[in-house]
């Protein structure tokens with residue numbers, strides 16, 4: 001009897017401790033935004049694609065994707081794709097990665113330590129996909145709802161020992177091989193040293209709006225909108241991510257070298273940030289916006305017939321699981337069990353020629369290796 005009482009007491013304490021950690025959130029009556037239904041005409045084809053679009057939903061495990069699916073009344077472009085796999089995200093230094101180490105694995109094909117931006121374990125620069133493929137005339141671009149110096153976009157153009165070296169990361173942009181970038185923000189740019197601002201403006205046509213007429217004529221374009229336009233949707237961002245995705249695709253496609261293609265990385269940065277804050281409604285809105293960016297990429301893949309789209313995440317954040325929901329009304333409830341990253345594998349979706357190469361379970365660095373192999377053959 002004494003033993004049983006002790007067991008009951010212990011169970012109650014554990015539950016209480018757990019209850020203090022978890023945070024429940026709900027979103028209701030989400031308007032249906034539909035989804036894009038692909039033609040599948042080149043899906044799983046055996047020829048090597050000329051263009052590759054890599055889409056990284058920061059901090060996005062199955063939880064936010066499923067939440068988006070139910071909130072969108074049981075529909076999502078993600079879930080219209082047929083080739084799927086899983087990605088393990090451990091870094092070379094930590095069981096649970098950060099975005100810098102995972103971004104570097106995705107950008108270079110090598111695992112590294114948490115905090116590293118395009119650097120290996122010995123703190124030497126590792127060539128990233130844009131640097132590798134330009135040798136064969138393939139041009140590249142980057143789009144993100146994070147600031148340009150955010151770990152994920154930075155991994156595709158910068159080489160710095162720590163993700164917090166903000167000025168150094170911005171200063172790497174003019175010497176990078178990128179032809180297009182769109183990320184935050186006008187204000188962050190203006191806080192950089194004057195020499196860095198001048199160097200970026202010398203290398204790129206820098207504009208503060210996707211609608212600037214210079215976007216159509218520039219040879220190298222940098223779009224740095226006011227911070228609100230790349231901030232959270234719940235704070236006023238509208239359609240920056242899907243529009244910048246489409247603009248980047250059209251920009252690179254129009255300027256690619258004869259017979260060559262392009263590589264584009266698109267990051268949905270704020271699913272992770274919303275999950276860190278345990279803000280479930282914000283995470284769902286960010287996921288639905290990212291799904292519209294996916295739709296733009298898949299639409300182009302269908303129009304073009306020579307494009308592979310790979311969609312995954314750098315890690316899971318907050319252990320988000322679903323609690324309840326009603327897809328007929330666009331209602332869904334979720335529970336965050338932490339405010340940090342978790343080590344669980346993340347889902348991967350692929351569409352287009354060689355999408356089948358990404359089935360099964362693979363490391364984040366292997367995703368980059370497969371992309372490089374396809375682009376460099």
Ligand SMILES: [Zn+2]
Nearest residue numbers: 059272273317
């Ligand atoms: Zn994070």
